[in-house]
Amino acid sequence: MLRLAEILLEPRPDATWAQLRQIGVEEAVGVLPRGATDWRGHAAEPPWAYGPLALLRRAVEDAGLRLTVLEDNPPMDRLRLGAPGREEELEHVLELLRNMGRLGIEVLCYNWMAIVPWSRTSTALTGRGGASVSGFDLAAWADGPDAPEAPVEEDALWESLAWFLERAVPVAEEAGVRLALHPDDPPLSPLRGIGRIIRSLDAYDRVFALQPSPVNGMALCQGNVCLMTDDLPAAIRRFGSQGRIHFVHFRDVRGTPERFVETFVDEGPTDMAACVRAYLESGVEAPLRTDHSPALAGDSWSVPGYPTLGRLHAVGYVQGLLAALNSK
Known part of the structure; x- marks a missing residue:
């Protein structure tokens, strides 16, 4: 079954933690507690x-x-690039997996975007009713220089991903942790001279063929996957029936990989009820969280895409869909 979760962007309790529990959220997606000290x-x-x-x-x-998901990781660019220093970075990731297993944290969401992470070119576009939304426009970088380390070829990224999975999957199996590979955001290649490989449905088939273990799965980020296919519910059924969906980002966008804007979950081009129905009917067992919500008038946020009021609206919408579809 789908289990509603939400990300905690701060490693220490704040009002958001209380609000989420008050509205019925039971599971949390965490980030690494950088700078933390122990009680002594x-x-x-x-x-x-x-x-x-x-x-x-x-x-x-x-x-x-x-705490059921970590959506964060130690530095991994040496790993992604297959560059000197990747063995040390690998050991840090393996240590993380072992510790997650000891602590009962079920899913690690990671990505294979080297150097250039998930990207937006604006966080203050105008959405429905004047809501503040984020978006991406490839033209913003048209005349700019390539990113550091460019060029990076796609073949090199496939080789480094295979090297990583060969070593990480057995440790994840032993620890009882599922690996959820996030798609490239946006799903374009190259981006600022850096190749990107997790940008199609067929790419995921290739990832799963590299290591067929059930722990080798995906984070199905709807906002990215809907830019890869015209039938998102079919994609959900495709991977859900294989047991490969370990984590879900519930969001929607309008546009193309080259230019898109985030939308409210109830106004985008995707049939969100059909998506939830596809998860349920294909037997997906995974946490689901909302993502990249627009900001309402008077809203507040510490990270763009995670405003207080906008996120509460998105959570309520998901709760309504789950209640309606689970009752049928």
Whole structure:
């Protein structure tokens, strides 16, 4: 079944944590607790170490939530590039997986976007009723220089991903942690001279063929996948029936990979009820969270795309869909 979760962008309790629990959210998506110290005030450990993660889980539990996903990772660009230093970065990721297993954190959401991460060119566009929305326009970089490390070829990224999965999947299996590979955002290649490979449905088939283990799965980010296909519910059924959807980002966009804007979950071009029905009918067992919500008038946020009021609206919409479709 789908389980509603929400991301906690701060590693320490704030009003958002309480609000989410008050509206019925039970599961949390966490980020690594950077700069955390243990209760004795020792010098900071790496945020993927057991001590900081254990304290994060305890804080989440004290707030009445359950930490089931980490959507963050140690530095991985040496890994993605297949460059010197990748062995050290690999060890940090494997340490994270082992610690997640010890702490019962079920899913690691990661990506294979080297150097240039998920990208928006504006966070203050105007949406419905004057809401503030984010968007992407490739033309904003038309005359700019390439990113550091460019050029990076797609073949090199496939080779490095295969090298990583060969080593990470057995550790994830032993730890009982599922790997959820996020699509490239936006699904374009190259971007500022950097190749990108997780930008089509067929790319995911290739990823799963590299390591057929059930722990090797995907984060189905609807806003990206709807830019890869005209039939998002069919894509959900395709991967859901294979048991490959380990995590869901529930959002929508309007446009093309080269130029798009975020939308409210109830106004975009995608049939969101059909998407939820596809998850349920294909037997997806995964946490689902809302993502990149527009900001309402008078809203507040610390990170663009995660405003307080806009996110509460999105969560309520998802709760309504789940209640309606689960009752049939």
